[in-house]
Amino acid sequence: MAGKKEKGSGIQQAAGLIRYFDEESEDAWKISKTQVYVACLVLGGGVYLLNHGVLQFIWSAISSLF
Incomplete structure (x- = not known):
């Protein structure tokens, strides 16, 4: 049988990740919520x-002009 996990082991592991991801770099890209929404709408609309x-209809119409 597998042994029981210690009660606080998950929290200790997550604390290291929180400390790692909490630091912000000055060189990091800043992406706003609006940019994410617009990108999702454009991508969804394209699909x-x-x-x-x-x-395809627009492309064939443009191609027939030339």
Whole structure:
């Protein structure tokens, strides 16, 4: 049988990660919530348009002009 875990071992391990990720670098990129929302909407909209063939239609219409 496997032995029991110590009662506080998980908290001690997480405390090291919290200390590690709590430090912020001056060189790190700063990404706002708005940028994340916009990126998700653009990516989701692009996938939606690809699934419904809209972008292929636009591409073929542009290609036929040249």
